[in-house]
Amino acid sequence: MAAVFDLDLETEEGSEGEGEPEFSPADVCPLAELRAAGLEPVGHYEEVELTETSVNLGPERIGPHCFELLRVLGKGGYGKVFQVRKVQGTNSGKIYAMKVLRKAKIVRNAKDTAHTRAERNILESVKHPFIVELAYAFQTGGKLYLILECLSGGELFTHLEREGIFLEDTACFYLAEITLALGHLHSQGIIYRDLKPENIMLNSQGHIKLTDFGLCKESIHEGAVTHTFCGTIEYMAPEILVRSGHNRAVDWWSLGALMYDMLTGSPPFTAENRKKTMDKIIKGKLALPPYLTPDARDLVKKFLKRNPSQRIGGGPGDAADVQRHPFFRHMNWDDLLARRVDPPFRPSLQSEEDVSQFDTRFTRQTPVDSPDDTALSESANQAFLGFTYVAPSVLDSIKEGFSFQPKLRSPRRLNSSPRTPIRYRGTAPLPIRPPSGAKKSKRGRGRPGR
DSSP: OOOOOOOOOOOOOTTTTTOOOOOEEEEEEOOOHHHHOOOOOOOOOOOOOTTTTTEEEEOOOOOOOGGGEEEEEEEEESSSEEEEEEOSSSTTEEEEEEEEEEEEHHTTTTHHOOOOHHHHHHHHOOTTBBBBEEEEEOOSEEEEEEEEEOOOTTTTHHHHHHHHHHOOOHHHHHHHHHHHHHHHHHHHBOEEEOOOOOGEEOTTOOOEEEEOOOOOOOOTTTTOOOOOOOOOGGOOOOOTTTSSSTTTHHHHHHHHHHHHHHSSOOOOOOSSSHHHHHHHHHHHHOOOOOTTTTTHHHEEEEEEEETTTTTOOTTTTTTTHTSSSSSTOOOHHHHHTTTOOOOOOOOOOOOOOOTTTOOHHHHHHHOOOOOOOOOHHHHGGGGTTTOEEHHHHHHHHHOOOOOOBBBBBSOOOOHHHHTOOOOOSSOOOOOOOTTTTTOOOSTTTOOHHH
């Protein structure tokens, strides 16, 4: 992340060293005076006026004015996600996703502030084919802006909801790409901690991209643990629930829960309220449907080992141990990483601006980035120093973004977007109260309605 340097260019009177020559504007000999003296510059030259715009030219100034709002893609507790078009400067005309966060809501909680900065830093530092790319980051007085690649294939959740369950070959493809993404994060000392279909998106070709890094934890290398109680309940590992300290093994539990969800239509441990769901995760019996192949059954059971040291991926081998499992025996990992393996589903898109794969509850809304009228104190704004960022790919071409408390997934979208914060007011989780008249979905196996 770029550092901020304060250079004091003015010195107090008499502070110059004795005998040191001073350089003043009077010492500069203008071109006209040279010619009057009969002297002419040798070779090719260009006469340039030294102004603020011609000295220290840097990358373009990025701000909200550089982007045209096209559609609303989603909403959360801290802001919105828009589809936008860049209307000036480098990459003018390109479509992006713009995540807008309100500073005033973030700074109320020190952990929220820390997680927001961590998300921004991780997006800058981590580059991988299956992780969303950050193009720009900037801020105004009251808001933070993350300009991300637009993933027009929509959420994996949408396709899972549509299909009910996936065939094993289809699940194998998505699980393999996610495994490579998680392995890369872990190699950088980062644990993800919120793996679920809503946070896995597809690009226009159908390859997955992990998004939403608000719950990531940095600097968790071999032997290190952390204790934050966070995630989405149905996908949370038991060691998070019992607060015994957790490491990167929690991501492999979540991948196992996701695998179970893909193959059966719901996560492995669900109940009518949070307390009962948590109890099932901690001590419930895993029920596997008989139609799963032996390899699929074996991998799910190894992912969902309650002892993290016995869990596949939980040892020093991490992702490599997962990749060696027979469930993936037909996978060419080099081809997969190079995106030479054809995805099982390719989104049907009419144009770069097509939002047909997103929830119409959002895309039908008029896109409005509400006025930025919040004035934060200077001390509060210090928390966001260094937020601004321009991707190296953009710089090369010039030369030629929630809640961090545990969330309950089910019912998935009866009241709000899955990114809407659901906070615990105390140490004990509160039961869900489904809205009156809510009907159970008939799609899939026990998959809650949207």
